[in-house]
Amino acid sequence: MQPLSNRTNNFTDSVIRRMTRISNQFNAVNLSQGFPDFDPPKEILKALEQTAHHGPHQYSITSGAQNFREALSQKQSKYMGRKIDPDSEIVVTCGSTEAMMAAMLTVANPGDKVIVFSPFYENYGADAILSGAIPLYVPLHPPAFNFNTDELETAFKQNPKAIILCNPSNPTGKVFTRDELTIIANLAEKYDTYVITDEVYEHIVYEPYEHIYFASLPNMFERTISCSSLSKTYSITGWRLGYIIAPARIIDVAKKVHDFLTVGAAAPLQEAAITGLKFGDDYYTALRKTYTQKRDLFLKGLNNIGLPYTTPQGAYYVMIDISEYKTDDDLTFCTWLAEHVGVGAVPGSTFFRENVNHLIRLHFAKKEETLNEALNRLSDIRKKWNSNSY
Structure with missing residues (x-):
């Protein structure tokens, strides 16, 4: 055969x-x-119970249920410091795993290069390879797992299409500082590179550290594809509710990729999870x-x-x-x-x-x-x- x-x-x-x-x-x-x-949280479980009886139980629209995207937009606009349009700048995915894969397929053509920090969450290298891209690995040096700017720029000089940034980092727990993010931002702008972020641990950060959304940096929203999920923040890893936030021209492509990968995220789970998205500080x-x-x-x-x-x-x-x-x-x-x-x-x-x-x-x-x-x-x-x- x-x-x-x-x-x-x-x-x-x-x-x-x-x-x-x-x-x-x-x-x-x-x-x-x-x-x-x-x-x-018990409030989310109660909402799930109500949804089980009252629905929805059929497909939501491919990009995500309207009320889910609106609730997500309201929450993320607050934390990212920028108004996020629920209709043109969000696509809801089946977990951040799909979000990252969809982002890679949106950005990379076969043969394109993508920077991946090492150590890395194991899916990133696989995502690059499955999309036909060539990963360029840049070490994060222990014990602090900091990058060397010269080593990073050497990778950027190879004209990569994108860099993947996990912040806070899995597996190391590193939180990138504003100075480090600014270095990455300057290099991304200098070499015209997209930045694909995995920010699923955005709300699990320990004092005195703070999480800074890469898309919130000056001039970075337009080249950033922000991927995240509800899994870790609300302890619902099995619900597989993720999302991509990006400029409309990127989301237009990501919607098509997502449509043919999974059609859409689970409608009843989106409905129930809205309760969590509306939690206060x-x-x-x-x-x-x-x-x-x-x-x-x-x-x-x-x-x-x-x-x-x-x-x-x-x-x-x-x-x-x-x-x-x-x-x-x-x-x-x-x-x-x-x-x-x-x-x-x-x-x-x-x-x-x-x-x-x-x-x-x-x-x-x-x-x-x-x-x-x-x-x-x-x-x-x-x-x-x-x-x-x-």
């Missing part, structure tokens, strides 16, 4: 999602795939407080165990250094960790273009009792490692 498409030859299945399956196999506490084990203040408490609890536990890490500035991930275990196979280490310690993690190598095998990623978007159970299991990590169960 004829060979299948070769688009996927250079990447595997999602290692993050694989580690969830491995965690389930060994009944491990799943700190790999980043979803909460607590309920969404107090909700986002409480969200930050909640995740700050979870971060502090988890990091204190890691300190007590003696596991070195990089303190996240945003999002809900922490990169842990496993150098002391002297392994060059972090995937096998994470499998061992799930089976023998009972904690699910993601091998850091899945996020890096460089040869990095001494980092693993854990997340803390869990109930306190779940985090305490994970920490209790991790307290035996050295004992179990030294028992040659590896």
Whole structure:
């Protein structure tokens, strides 16, 4: 028979999602795939119950239900500091995963180059390859995961069509400063490059850091494709409600891509989620407080165990250094960790273009009792490692 498409030859299945399956196999506490084990806000659940009885249950229009886009426009206009037109500058997608893929297909032709910071959320490289683009990887240097301006400009000099910017960053928890964003903005303008942002953790940022929307920088809205979702902000990762915000000329193309990828996001879920979009500032203040408490609890536990890490500035991930275990196979280490310690993690190598095998990623978007159970299991990590169960 004829060979299948070769688009996927250079990447595997999602290692993050694989580690969830491995965690389930060994009944491990799943700190790999980043979803909460607590309920969404009760107001949203009540709205979902009402929608189940009263609808809508059929297709909304492709770009997103009118009332959903209007509620999203009102919220994001406030936080992005610019009036967002709900009819011409928004398209609603099936999660930010589709938003990023649609953005890439909107911008890139086969053979175009796209800058990707490394480490990166694993979908970005795959998105570039599936769209026929060529990723240009620029390192973020640990432990602070800052970029070198000369290295970044070297990539820009190759005339890329776009750069992907995840802020706050998955997997590192880095929050880019205004100065760093300004450097990227100046280079994007100098080399006429689009900026595709992934800002799903926009409301999970720890003091004294702040999230700055890239599209809010001077002259940047016109070349920025802002991707995000409701998944993390409202603890509804399974609802798959994402969106793209961009100038009308870009949205016109993104709508066509989205239409033929998925037709449209789930109509009843859009209806129910409007309740969350209308929350006041107090909700986002409480969200930050909640995740700050979870971060502090988890990091204190890691300190007590003696596991070195990089303190996240945003999002809900922490990169842990496993150098002391002297392994060059972090995937096998994470499998061992799930089976023998009972904690699910993601091998850091899945996020890096460089040869990095001494980092693993854990997340803390869990109930306190779940985090305490994970920490209790991790307290035996050295004992179990030294028992040659590896």
